Amino acid sequence: MTARADHLAAVQRFARTQLAPVVAGWHQGAVPDPTLLRAAAELGLFGIELPKDAGGLGFDFAQKAAVCAALAAVDFGFAMSIVNTHNATLRLHLSAPDLAAHYLPGLLSGQTAACTALTEPEAGTDVAALQTRATQIPDGWMITGQKDWIINARHAGLSIVFAKCGTGDGAAAIGAFAVDLTAPGVTRHATDAGFDQTSLGTGGFTLDAVKLPPEALILPAGTAFLSILSEINGARTYVAAMCCAMLDASITTVATYGQTRHSFGKPLMDHQAWRLTLAQAQTDLAATQALTDRAVAAITGDDPTAQILAAQAKVHAVQTAQRHLPALLHAMGAEGLRPVHALTRHLAAMQSAALTDGAIAPLLERVARLSWPGSRQTKD
Ligand SMILES: Cc1cc2nc3c(=O)[nH]c(=O)nc-3n(C[C@H](O)[C@H](O)[C@H](O)COP(=O)(O)OP(=O)(O)OC[C@H]3O[C@@H](n4cnc5c(N)ncnc54)[C@H](O)[C@@H]3O)c2cc1C
Known part of the structure; x- marks a missing residue:
């Protein structure tokens, strides 16, 4: 068997023997036990596409899609939660090496979850209508706005937040920032749906003049x-x-x-x-x-x-x-x-x-x- 086939077989075994016995309670309001996240981390699931020298598995997109499918066969919410942390981890690695050095150990070990926040109460499909705004200040950025319907937001430690920069408007003004969700000025909430999928961890947060260091801007306006x-x-x-x-x-x-x-x-x-x-x-x-x-x-x-x-x-x-x-x-x-x-x-x-x-x-x-x-x- 190839390394990728071995890896996929291990993920399928994890899904069958560790996830399947406990997922039934999750859609009735319970949440995944952190030990499952650690087990997922041991399988390298937070760094599937991350290069090996950065602590990842160095696989390609096809392997990530296969892993997502294997987990979703048992629980879609758990699969989406894992892949959203994975994607934020990869984004940090690619765009913000200094921040990556700080966050990667927690992210790859399953101790810190992450999310990607585009959607707002007044902006969903129409992403360019988002209203969260980041203003440059002498020692970095100040960001204000609201996000909702974000996978992992109810427990994540880190979010990639999309916001308009300066006084600009439209899609070209959107930049992406790494935001520590434990920082002063962040208030978060859980977002529940009638279709219980608590393993998704959906939630949102309000950013009230949250101060960010200059390196928090990971994708400048025009590229995000x-x-x-x-x-x-x-x-x-x-x-x-x-x-x-x-x-x-x-x-x-x-x-x-x-x-x-x-x-x-x-x-x-x-x-x-x-x-x-x-x-x-x-x-x-x-x-x-x-x-x-x-x-x-x-x-x-x-x-x-x-x-x-x-x-x-x-x-x-x-x-x-x-x-x-x-x-x-x-x-x-x-x-x-x-x-x-x-x-x-x-x-x-x-x-x-x-x-x-x-x-x-x-x-x-x-x-x-x-x-x-x-x-x-x-x-x-
Ligand atoms: C479980 C869940 C998890 C999510 N996770 C994330 C996340 O991690 N990060 C994140 O940023 N967002 C997330 N979202 C938000 C998701 O991206 C939005 O729900 C989606 O973009 C649609 O936006 P909306 O719900 O505001 O619907 P709206 O944009 O208000 O649209 C309402 C309806 O109108 C239709 N519509 C909109 N525009 C048009 C048009 N031009 N022509 C025809 N029909 C149109 C849409 O198809 C939809 O059916 C999540 C949503 C859910 C339900």
């Missing part, structure tokens, strides 16, 4: 927005991979149950009308998985088709899973509703997956704009 656009293609793609994994895991759960549960004298699986539900889901999954694999390959290879494939893969994977999960749940009868099975959790996760890293309508708009660049469309 472009960086968001490029990184978000990767995020859309691993979300698509996670949706495929959740649908795949659900099909397996239902198929296994259908072989043991009897009705009218034979296993459910032996009733043709019953197994067609599974066959349809399996067929649509094969198509969306193929599209997702193409997107993963394009992102990994830095291919120019990555942008459109990432948007298409996310739309297709979310919608395929949203279409099939209710039917799969129904196919298990009342048993499917028990939290010990992941079906209701995956169903709820799909609503979050539809929004994170780009909602469906703006993604379709992007597909249209990239497919017919001459036509008049709104900017996304």
